[in-house]
Amino acid sequence: MIITKEKPLDEILELLEPFSKVLVVGCDGCVQPPRGLREAETYASLIEMASKARGKQIECSAITVSRQCCEEGLPNWVKPDGFDAMLSMACGIGVQVMNIIFPEIPTFPAQNTVFMGAEEKREGRMYELCRACGDCVLGETGGICPRTRCAKGLMNGPCGGCVGGKCEVTVQIKDWKGEVVEEVQNDCAWYLIFERLRMLGRADLFRKLRDPTDFGIWVPPRRI
């Protein structure tokens, strides 16, 4: 199970400030407490009211999907035409898969992912997207997590090890006998962040000098 906590409404409004039509996308997957249609609708009306009060109305619609981390299902479940941004109710994994499947418009996080309460057992390859840091920065990093997808977890990357968009660190995939079946050179997360933010016209966010991660909120075992 994945636990999330709501981001402060002010932070969400700031992220959505440049947009006027936003689709709020719930998730019926493992995220807890529930972040489905009812919650998405509540967020949609909250944002509409609060943005109106701030003098710039944002129009919102709400839907939900069975799992936002499902690359295969998302194109059938979500139709982003007519919206200029999306707000995800899911965990940091869901937000990033949305950004991967719908690269032309940004998806922002409505939640801070605080931890994964239990592991799912699934077949096939998986890759890490979110480490549940409890202070989600996806809204400022083009929907790509530097804390998880950068091998050094840098907040001001890329480092000197980024060559041709690839990371200096390789990852070995092992089979059940512990033998290496494949060696993968990952994409440099900060290169991806640069490319995505540039595409979205937000190179200014890449330029921003970022504070170090607060590891004090990351000490195990955590409780909420």
Place this chain on the structure above:
Amino acid sequence: MAERKAFSELMKKIEAGEFVYTGELEPHRSIDISDVVSWAKTLKETGRIVAANVTDNPRSDSAISSLVASYLIQKETGLEMIYQLRTADRNRLALISDILGAAALGLKNILALTGDHTKTGTTPSAKPVFDLDGTNLIRLVRSLVDEGKDLWGNEIHGPRPELNVGGAGNPGMEPLEAEVFKLERKAEAGADFFQTQVVFDAEVARRFLRAIEHIGVPTLIGIFPPRTYAQAEFFDKFVPGVSVPREFMEKFAKLKELPKEKRKEKINEFNVDYFVSFIKEIKKEKACAGCHIMAVGYPDVIGPIIEGVEK
């Protein structure tokens, strides 16, 4: 950003408008540093190298503490050190300790680095730290120097450290635009100077220097005159973001064929010729404050290159 103050000879010379040269020292995994001490003496004898970098676990290969080596070499030779400090192996507490320690030992320059990943070096099973990145390390040094406290508000007792802090740049980075943004961040963090990754192509250096001119941070371009063809090839093929012009490789390939007695002399001549005109070219650029010569253990060329440029 607070006004830059020059504490080190390096920064004083840069501020006086002098074109400066720095060298590089790489202590090993050993308690005997006599080889780097004698190399530092050679650098000092040129009379033109103002300071030398001391590497900190380069390529994530473990080595003697760069803080201790910097102190010992500076004490023994009188040559000013640029203490390299990477965030790969130390958390923010250890970094604060080492910054204060460096100042207490009379070191005047820190080069703030993120460092290669621990997985790439001698000890891939190490816990990678990266508590801060190189940019936030610059910020931390400046905060201790300018405000007498760390980035989390903890004040230091007594006098403030007197240190200048530099950051690294990579002229060969693609896309260059991303590198420029990165160096803008480092300038905002308070970098006093930049030193760059090795460059062989004057055109690459020029393009980079022009792209960062607006940032206003004095920049030393890194060069590495190769002693052998294999060294040049290594840079071309294996060093991230560095490419060697084809013409350079072709000429070097011919020298490699010469009989042994003649080879060394011809290679020296070739390096001196090539890098004298390289430096003369980059020297014309406003952002270029000097040259960082990383010819470790290759004294035959450093003096002649500098003389060639300055005559």
